[in-house]
Amino acid sequence: MADDVFEPKITAFVCNWCTYAGADLTGTSRLKYQSNVRIIRLPCTGRVDFMLIQKAFARGSDGVIVSGCHPNDCHYTSGNYHARRRWMVFNDLMEFMGLDMRRITFSWVSAAEGAKWATLVNEVTDHLRELGPYTEYQRLLNAGVA
Amino acid sequence: MTSTFKLSASALETLFAALSTGGWRILGPTETDGRVEVREVKNPSQVASQYLQSTLSAKEVAFPKVERLLSYKMTPGQVELQDHDPELQPTVLFGARPCEAAGFGVLDKVFNWDSRDKLFSARLRQLTVIGLSCTQADDACFCTSVGGGPGSTRGSDLLLTPLPKGGYLAEVLTAKGEALQALVPAVFEPAEGVDKEALLAKVEPVFDRAELTAKLPGLFASELWAEQSLRCLGCGACAFVCPTCACFDIQEEADTKQGQRLRLWDSCGLRQFTLHASGHNPRNVQAERWRQRVYHKFSYFPQRFGEAMCVGCGKCTRACPVDMNLKEHLTQASGA
Amino acid sequence: MDVLRNKARDLLAQGQVQVVIGYEAGTSGARRPSFARSEADAARLMWDADCVGNLAGYLTRPEIKKMGKAAIVANAATLRALLQLTAEHQLAEGAVLALVVTEEGAVLELSNAQAVTEQVATLPSSLSAADREKLERLMALSREERRAFWEQELQRCVKCYACRSSCPMCYCGSCTMDCNRPQWVPVASHELGNLEYHTVRAMHLAGRCVQCGECGRACPVGIPIHLLTCYAEESVRRQFGQPAGTSATLNYALGNFRPDDQESFIR
Numbered sequence: 001m002a003d004d005v006f007e008p009k010i011t012a013f014v015c016n017w018c019t020y021a022g023a024d025l026t027g028t029s030r031l032k033y034q035s036n037v038r039i040i041r042l043p044c045t046g047r048v049d050f051m052l053i054q055k056a057f058a059r060g061s062d063g064v065i066v067s068g069c070h071p072n073d074c075h076y077t078s079g080n081y082h083a084r085r086r087w088m089v090f091n092d093l094m095e096f097m098g099l100d101m102r103r104i105t106f107s108w109v110s111a112a113e114g115a116k117w118a119t120l121v122n123e124v125t126d127h128l129r130e131l132g133p134y135t136e137y138q139r140l141l142n143a144g145v146a
Numbered sequence: 147m148t149s150t151f152k153l154s155a156s157a158l159e160t161l162f163a164a165l166s167t168g169g170w171r172i173l174g175p176t177e178t179d180g181r182v183e184v185r186e187v188k189n190p191s192q193v194a195s196q197y198l199q200s201t202l203s204a205k206e207v208a209f210p211k212v213e214r215l216l217s218y219k220m221t222p223g224q225v226e227l228q229d230h231d232p233e234l235q236p237t238v239l240f241g242a243r244p245c246e247a248a249g250f251g252v253l254d255k256v257f258n259w260d261s262r263d264k265l266f267s268a269r270l271r272q273l274t275v276i277g278l279s280c281t282q283a284d285d286a287c288f289c290t291s292v293g294g295g296p297g298s299t300r301g302s303d304l305l306l307t308p309l310p311k312g313g314y315l316a317e318v319l320t321a322k323g324e325a326l327q328a329l330v331p332a333v334f335e336p337a338e339g340v341d342k343e344a345l346l347a348k349v350e351p352v353f354d355r356a357e358l359t360a361k362l363p364g365l366f367a368s369e370l371w372a373e374q375s376l377r378c379l380g381c382g383a384c385a386f387v388c389p390t391c392a393c394f395d396i397q398e399e400a401d402t403k404q405g406q407r408l409r410l411w412d413s414c415g416l417r418q419f420t421l422h423a424s425g426h427n428p429r430n431v432q433a434e435r436w437r438q439r440v441y442h443k444f445s446y447f448p449q450r451f452g453e454a455m456c457v458g459c460g461k462c463t464r465a466c467p468v469d470m471n472l473k474e475h476l477t478q479a480s481g482a
Numbered sequence: 483m484d485v486l487r488n489k490a491r492d493l494l495a496q497g498q499v500q501v502v503i504g505y506e507a508g509t510s511g512a513r514r515p516s517f518a519r520s521e522a523d524a525a526r527l528m529w530d531a532d533c534v535g536n537l538a539g540y541l542t543r544p545e546i547k548k549m550g551k552a553a554i555v556a557n558a559a560t561l562r563a564l565l566q567l568t569a570e571h572q573l574a575e576g577a578v579l580a581l582v583v584t585e586e587g588a589v590l591e592l593s594n595a596q597a598v599t600e601q602v603a604t605l606p607s608s609l610s611a612a613d614r615e616k617l618e619r620l621m622a623l624s625r626e627e628r629r630a631f632w633e634q635e636l637q638r639c640v641k642c643y644a645c646r647s648s649c650p651m652c653y654c655g656s657c658t659m660d661c662n663r664p665q666w667v668p669v670a671s672h673e674l675g676n677l678e679y680h681t682v683r684a685m686h687l688a689g690r691c692v693q694c695g696e697c698g699r700a701c702p703v704g705i706p707i708h709l710l711t712c713y714a715e716e717s718v719r720r721q722f723g724q725p726a727g728t729s730a731t732l733n734y735a736l737g738n739f740r741p742d743d744q745e746s747f748i749r
Binding site: 146 | 210211212232406
């Protein structure tokens, strides 16, 4: 990586059964994608509390991906449906609070969609590289401490 | 060392200008959307013209709500530790009410009674207080019941009392006050025959603090505290707006490579304040927490330092979402 | 007002309730919560347009529960909170007697959830016109302007938790904020700590907020903090059609789903 190109840090919260397996397939299929993403495997997207997303930003992520099984495919029947509702409200509330929602990407990637995962990560990485570091949020980290 | 002068209405502009030129930071009460807050100001026109009290106390100047004590970085085999040593600018706090100004003395007793608190003392050392006597008071005020008064000089380096026709009566009270005077000696005009008392708000004493202190040990088991605290929500608003509440929490914010230790305002009204790691809570109900607040301020503190840990400003009463009126509750306890 | 005082006195005298939670005169003309347990106490009760506080939060407090059966002088917000608390199984059906003072000055006794539900159905929308206008004004701003607005407001938060303590729906004995193993949200009231705290609060009240504005009134430093929970609640209503505080059997919108929930942002 050249020094003058900004390389975004991306945290991906993925479910064990679909997206994690999908990302695995990306590897076994020898598909290349950009290495900016750090994957955190959770049992289900239903486990992705919005506080995890906040923590990712507070620890310096420039972008976050949340991904799991397509609707109707949840290993636990309905975890992704519950997650979807929560994101629908979270997304809306974050807009209202003025957070930069271009930095959070929600997606469904199945265990068979290795190629979709590679494309997703590439697109998100390119987009974040254009947006630059999430200085709005990073400014907060030490603000208000005397 | 008190000497009394008169300042004309425009004298403040001269003073503020001289302070700015001299590299001072000036803090004063400002008003936006009906909220009175202590903020940095450049000239007297930015200062709120009519205000009873700021919502938060000025204690933040010496005891900030979030303050770094130290920070550290870890590398393999090594820890690099750094004490927090903030760059402090000489600061004038303008327009502190006499009760608030007195609050700094109370805080000083807490922070410096044994070992000296480095950060608090450093912040206090660079602070000069220009007090502003009260010409109005409300139902929450009770300074005169706890040893203060609307024109009390305690805690101020320079105390201004507004004159009815504009301008101020100025009392130079300390060496820091004299230093201010020396900045703009010409605006300090001789004053004669001004009756300061007549200019002040009337705040009638409602209880005798010494009597209350003597009485409290006998009231510890009284039902009074449970009764008074029934509506108390158990938030920390009263403590956080209080100019004398000094309790703090120490929090560590760290990851695997670096961290910092912070000092934060805390309140005995909050359930977690006394919660043990075991889950046991020695002050388990709000009645006990409310009693602690009253006893700390009017029993334990006076026993140790001979004065109340309260300046009667009434900020807690005004800030309380459910009108826990301290003056009323203390009057009730005095008569119990 | 006399009708209310007489009603409270009778209820207490006949032992139908052990406490009447209502309003009394406070400092400088303010109204504050009052707990009448005797006929003499009942004479302190007040009712007028200044009785805006939501008193329902007291019903879940151990100190108040210990007193026995309660009656509560209920304004619109308190009624909605009663329903929501019942829906969330914090109040048993019929455990509380709601006293509603009508415009004519009569006192209605609502002794069960159905009666409260019917009364609430006659009320205007829970979001006040003033708050609706504020929400609309904020939404008309650009994202950067909204961020600046909330940064400016939230940096003044001192984390006294008056908003949490005053909220009837914040009845949890142990709050996420108090969780320190691990420490989810920073304890400090620095900017990050404040942003995270208020996001968590709004998210945890989405689908549960009765839009009474009590948190905003409680804030000692005057942050319009209720706009966050009101907005989150509006979001739930708009997307899932479930208004909190209208039914004693409402299913929590975020503990629920429909396979055909429509969104536009998941890739």
